[in-house]
Amino acid sequence: MIKTIIYLLLILVVLGEVYTCILIYRFTEKKIAVYAYLLLLAVIIVSIISYFKSFDRSAGQTAESMHVTALLLLFILPKLLISVPLFFEDIIRFFYWGYTKLFLAKSVTLLRSGTLLKIILPASLLLMASIIYGIVVGKYNFQVRKETIVFKDLPESFDGLKVLQISDLHVGSWDNKDAIEKGIKMINQQDYDVLLFTGDFVNTLASEADPWIRILQKIKTPKYGKFAVLGNHDYGEYVKWNSAAEKEANFVQIKNNITTSGFQLLLNENVVLKTETDSIYLLGVENWGLNFKKAGDLKKTSLNVPTDAFKIVMTHDPSHWNAEIVNHPQKYQLTLSGHTHGMQFGFKIPKVMEWSPATYVYPEWGGLYNKGHQYIYVNRGFGFHAYSGRVGIWPEITLLELKKSK
Incomplete structure (x- = not known):
C-alpha cells in the first residue's frame, strides 16, 4: 500500500513538471523560458541527490539536511497542486474525445478550462510563498x-x-x-x-x-x-x-x-x-x-x-x-x-x-x-x-x- 502511494506520488510529481513546462510555454511563448526552468530543475535534483548520497547517518538530522528537505518540498508540493486537477481534467477530456470519435460524425476538441488554470496557478504560487514564509519566518512564529x-x-x-x-x-x-x-x-x-x-x-x-x-x-x-x-x-x-x-x-x-x-x-x-x-x-x-x-x-x-x-x-x-x-x-x-x-x-x-x-x-x-x-x-x-x-x-x-x- 505504502509503495503504491509512493509510486502514485512520483507519477504525479513527474506530471506536475510536464504541466509546469507546458504552462510556462503557454504564458511566455518562449522556449528559452522552458529550457531555463529545466536547467534550474536539473541543478536542484542533482544537488539533492548528491547531498543525500553523502549524508552521514552518524550525524543524524542536521539544519542542513532539513533545509534540503524544505527545498524538496518547495518544488514538490506546488507541482502536486498543479498536476492533480489537470490530470483529472485530462482524463475527462480523453473520455470525451473517445465518445465523440465513436458516436459523433466528427470529433470535438475540448479545450482546457481557463477557469481551472485561473484557480490552480495562483493557488500553487500561494503555496510556494507559504512554504518560503514557513522556512524563513513561520518556524519561529510562536503562538x-x-x-x-x-x-x-x-x-x-x-x-x-x-x-x-x-x-x-x-x-x-x-x-x-x-x-x-x-x-x-x-x-x-x-x-x-x-x-x-x-x-x-x-x-x-x-x-x-x-x-x-x-x-x-x-x-x-x-x-x-x-x-x-x-x-x-x-x-x-x-x-x-x-x-x-x-x-x-x-x-x-x-x-x-x-x-x-x-x-x-x-x-x-x-x-x-x-x-x-x-x-x-x-x-x-x-x-x-x-x-x-x-x-x-x-x-x-x-x-x-x-x-x-x-x-x-x-x-x-x-x-x-x-x-x-x-x-x-x-x-x-x-x-x-x-x-x-x-x-x-x-x-x-x-x-x-x-x-x-x-x-x-x-x-x-x-x-x-x-x-x-x-x-x-x-x-x-x-x-x-x-x-x-x-x-x-x-x-x-x-x-x-x-x-x-x-
Missing part, C-alpha cells in the same frame, strides 16, 4: 494557545491550576538564537503554576543541546516545578552507532542535559503536587507509541498512586492514550502529549476548523480531545524537525487552566 478544562473530581484547592505545556523542542534544529530567546520570553510572560515538557528534547545527539542549555535555564520555575519526559527522538534510535556503549553514553548525556536545563525528568515514575489540604499526581511515562519505541510502563508509573486520585499523565506519543490510557481501569483524568507537530503543515479557519494531514495518521493530532470525562491535549510542538519550516501549524506554547465544576 500561545489557551484552554480551560472543567473536571468534577479536581480537588478544591487546585481549582484554577494553570499548567503550561511545551513539547518537541528538537534543539538540534534551532538556528536562530534571537528567535528562541523570544519564545522563552513568551513562556515566561505566562502566569503558570507548573511547567510540563512532553518529550523530544533533541533530534538524536546529546551535543545538540550544548549551545542552548543556558537559554533553556532562563525558563522561570513556578511554584510546583518544571517536569519533563522523554520522546522517541531522545533514545538515539535514528543514527548509526559504532557500539552499544556509545549509544548508551549519548542517552545518559541527553538525560543529564534535560536535568541541567532545569527540568525534573520523570522516567516511568510519579510525583505528588500538594497544597495544605489536597494533592494531585503527576505521572511521567517514558516514550510509548504504536509505531515507535515502547519504553513506557504505565503500570510502573502508577505505582502507589491511589485509584481515586486526580492524575495528570505526561506521555509523548498521543497514540498511547487510545491504546492504553483512556480505557484503563484506573481513571487518568488528563493526558498531555506532543509528537505529531501537526506535521508542521496545515491551515486554520478561526472558530471554524483546523486541518493537517496529521489527522490521517493520528486521531488526536493537535489540541484538546475528550472521551467521557477523560481529556488529552496534544501540543503541536515548540521546535521543528524533518524540514526547516512550518506552514499554517505554528510552534505552540500551551496554557491550560483546570477548573472544578460547581
Whole structure:
C-alpha cells in the first residue's frame, strides 16, 4: 500500500513538471523560458541527490539536511497542486474525445478550462510563498494557545491550576538564537503554576543541546516545578552507532542535559503536587507509541498512586492514550502529549476548523480531545524537525487552566 502511494506520488510529481513546462510555454511563448526552468530543475535534483548520497547517518538530522528537505518540498508540493486537477481534467477530456470519435460524425476538441488554470496557478504560487514564509519566518512564529478544562473530581484547592505545556523542542534544529530567546520570553510572560515538557528534547545527539542549555535555564520555575519526559527522538534510535556503549553514553548525556536545563525528568515514575489540604499526581511515562519505541510502563508509573486520585499523565506519543490510557481501569483524568507537530503543515479557519494531514495518521493530532470525562491535549510542538519550516501549524506554547465544576 505504502509503495503504491509512493509510486502514485512520483507519477504525479513527474506530471506536475510536464504541466509546469507546458504552462510556462503557454504564458511566455518562449522556449528559452522552458529550457531555463529545466536547467534550474536539473541543478536542484542533482544537488539533492548528491547531498543525500553523502549524508552521514552518524550525524543524524542536521539544519542542513532539513533545509534540503524544505527545498524538496518547495518544488514538490506546488507541482502536486498543479498536476492533480489537470490530470483529472485530462482524463475527462480523453473520455470525451473517445465518445465523440465513436458516436459523433466528427470529433470535438475540448479545450482546457481557463477557469481551472485561473484557480490552480495562483493557488500553487500561494503555496510556494507559504512554504518560503514557513522556512524563513513561520518556524519561529510562536503562538500561545489557551484552554480551560472543567473536571468534577479536581480537588478544591487546585481549582484554577494553570499548567503550561511545551513539547518537541528538537534543539538540534534551532538556528536562530534571537528567535528562541523570544519564545522563552513568551513562556515566561505566562502566569503558570507548573511547567510540563512532553518529550523530544533533541533530534538524536546529546551535543545538540550544548549551545542552548543556558537559554533553556532562563525558563522561570513556578511554584510546583518544571517536569519533563522523554520522546522517541531522545533514545538515539535514528543514527548509526559504532557500539552499544556509545549509544548508551549519548542517552545518559541527553538525560543529564534535560536535568541541567532545569527540568525534573520523570522516567516511568510519579510525583505528588500538594497544597495544605489536597494533592494531585503527576505521572511521567517514558516514550510509548504504536509505531515507535515502547519504553513506557504505565503500570510502573502508577505505582502507589491511589485509584481515586486526580492524575495528570505526561506521555509523548498521543497514540498511547487510545491504546492504553483512556480505557484503563484506573481513571487518568488528563493526558498531555506532543509528537505529531501537526506535521508542521496545515491551515486554520478561526472558530471554524483546523486541518493537517496529521489527522490521517493520528486521531488526536493537535489540541484538546475528550472521551467521557477523560481529556488529552496534544501540543503541536515548540521546535521543528524533518524540514526547516512550518506552514499554517505554528510552534505552540500551551496554557491550560483546570477548573472544578460547581
